Amino acid sequence: MSPQFEKVTLIGLGLIGSSLAWAMKRGGLAGHIAGAARSAETRAKSLELGFVDSVSDDMAEAVKDADLVVICTPLSAYTAVARAIAPHLKDGAIVSDVGSCKRSAIDDVQQYLPDHAHFVAAHPIAGTENSGPEAGFAELFDGRYLIITPTSGTDGKALERVKRLWETIGAIVEIMSPEHHDRVFAITSHLPHLIAYTIVGTVADLEHQLAREHVTDEALVRTNEVVRFSGSGFRDFTRIAGSDPTMWRDVFLKNREATLEMLGRFTEDLVALQRAIRWGEGEKLHDWFTRTREVRRKVLTEPARAPQVDWKENQKTSSDSD
Numbered sequence: 028m029s030p031q032f033e034k035v036t037l038i039g040l041g042l043i044g045s046s047l048a049w050a051m052k053r054g055g056l057a058g059h060i061a062g063a064a065r066s067a068e069t070r071a072k073s074l075e076l077g078f079v080d081s082v083s084d085d086m087a088e089a090v091k092d093a094d095l096v097v098i099c100t101p102l103s104a105y106t107a108v109a110r111a112i113a114p115h116l117k118d119g120a121i122v123s124d125v126g127s128c129k130r131s132a133i134d135d136v137q138q139y140l141p142d143h144a145h146f147v148a149a150h151p152i153a154g155t156e157n158s159g160p161e162a163g164f165a166e167l168f169d170g171r172y173l174i175i176t177p178t179s180g181t182d183g184k185a186l187e188r189v190k191r192l193w194e195t196i197g198a199i200v201e202i203m204s205p206e207h208h209d210r211v212f213a214i215t216s217h218l219p220h221l222i223a224y225t226i227v228g229t230v231a232d233l234e235h236q237l238a239r240e241h242v243t244d245e246a247l248v249r250t251n252e253v254v255r256f257s258g259s260g261f262r263d264f265t266r267i268a269g270s271d272p273t274m275w276r277d278v279f280l281k282n283r284e285a286t287l288e289m290l291g292r293f294t295e296d297l298v299a300l301q302r303a304i305r306w307g308e309g310e311k312l313h314d315w316f317t318r319t320r321e322v323r324r325k326v327l328t329e330p331a332r333a334p335q336v337d338w339k340e341n342q343k344t345s346s347d348s349d
Contacts, residue, residue: 031192033058036093038086038108040064040073041271042154043125044099045163048078050196053165063089073160087115095192098124098136102277105132109139116144121185123147127212127274129176129205131281137180145185148205150174150212151198156269166197173198176205213285218293220275221286223267230261 035057037044044062051057062079063086064070070082083089090096090112098108105126116122122144126132129148137146153171155162173193177186190200203211279286303311 030058031056031188031195032094034061034093035059035095035097036061036063036090037079037097037099038063038089038112039099039101039104040069040079040082040160041099042158042162042167043151044097045073045076045078045160046153046165046167047097047099047125047151047163047196049163049165050168051192052078054195056192056195057095061089061093069160076160078160078163086111090115090120092117093120095188096120096122098122098126101273102126102128102131102135102281103273105135106139109136113139113141113144116141118143120144121147121188123149123189125149125151126281127216127278128281129174129208133176133178133205137178145182147181147186147189148176149189149193150176150208151193153198154270156266158271168193169197171198173200174208175200175202176208177202178205209282209285210288213282214289214292217278217282217286218289220267220270221279221290222293223264224275226261226264227268 035051037048037060040048040062048060048062051060059080060078062070062073062082063084064073064082065084067084070084073079073082081089086108094117096112096116098105100108105124109122112122120143122136122140123146124132124136126148127150129150132148133146136148140146151168151171151173153167155167175186175190193200300312300315302308303315
């Protein structure tokens, strides 16, 4: 099977970029995978691990002759990346990305690209709390959703090529508008992370206060009790709060309007529960918890991965259609 792209350039070689490279290597989907990263340590580690064929600290050099360029940097770097690579893109080059906010990605990139290049905004719904080139693995996207958010100006052929690549990798591709995407993920992803960061920060502040209050040696032994005695619920929050702080800072700033809207809704519900607790409204609490438990059960019936998706079968289907 011939590669889907002769040369693919990845700008940013962290978890998503390295995993995408491994997935393309696994399926033979790219003739040459080039990488670009600012850190000399990241570049060296990427070559050592072997998921890139070449690597550079010069984005202009890295995108030369690339058929596909995927921006895998934090959202705050998109504008600088687009401006740096735009003059060096070949005719017909496709530029895509993996960011969690799509309206801002389109606004930050599209305006700088030449007419002969095409931007296809995308967002793989996959990740871990780990980061860096060592964190990547080929199976990260297997059975995961990949959202493409075209606009009226998106080139149809470029969209189909990006869609085909992700499907061959093993992802389930969905199409939606960038505005709808940003509202959906503000409540399903962005707000939960914000809450997790808040709760873990509150616990850290409480632990610090308890440590100041302890004055005896025996008491000092107990200064870590908030963390030591944390249950599985708090540990779930710490896992989410362990995500890359730069990435999430950018997400909240770039998807500000949708996040604030969902945060407002959450705050209203939280105040209602606070009132129910204050006034001893047990029936109201019970009804709320019963309804949310049913939602939880529905979430569990929708698997995080779709086991029926087989990247090998997708690769065969893609080859048959060539």
